[in-house]
Amino acid sequence: MDIFCKIINKEIPAEIVYEDEHVLAFKDINPVAPIHILIIPKSHMENLNDIPEEGDHQYILNAAKIIAKQLNVESGYRIVINCGESAGQTVFHLHAHLLAGRELSWPPG
Numbered sequence: 001m002d003i004f005c006k007i008i009n010k011e012i013p014a015e016i017v018y019e020d021e022h023v024l025a026f027k028d029i030n031p032v033a034p035i036h037i038l039i040i041p042k043s044h045m046e047n048l049n050d051i052p053e054e055g056d057h058q059y060i061l062n063a064a065k066i067i068a069k070q071l072n073v074e075s076g077y078r079i080v081i082n083c084g085e086s087a088g089q090t091v092f093h094l095h096a097h098l099l100a101g102r103e104l105s106w107p108p109g
């Protein structure tokens, strides 16, 4: 079982900032920005290539909007989803990074 499924099952602690019936969001333990939140669907799927047409993943962006408001970063934040090892995905449970709190350059690396 991957580490995010263990967090969902409360087998591993995390600093949870948002939760509803579909998604869980918590602070990244290795933040790359002052605000770095991971938003994950509660049902396991490896990455974007695996998402069904309907399901928990649909709620990720909605959660991002709510969290951005909650953390007062609505004026500037970025959502990143790395899909596959060569794109920097290291945990193979679909997750979106919400980054904020500093200037974010474009294009991303």
Ligand SMILES: [Zn+2]
Binding pocket: 002, 004, 005, 044, 045, 092, 093
């Ligand atoms: Zn998982």
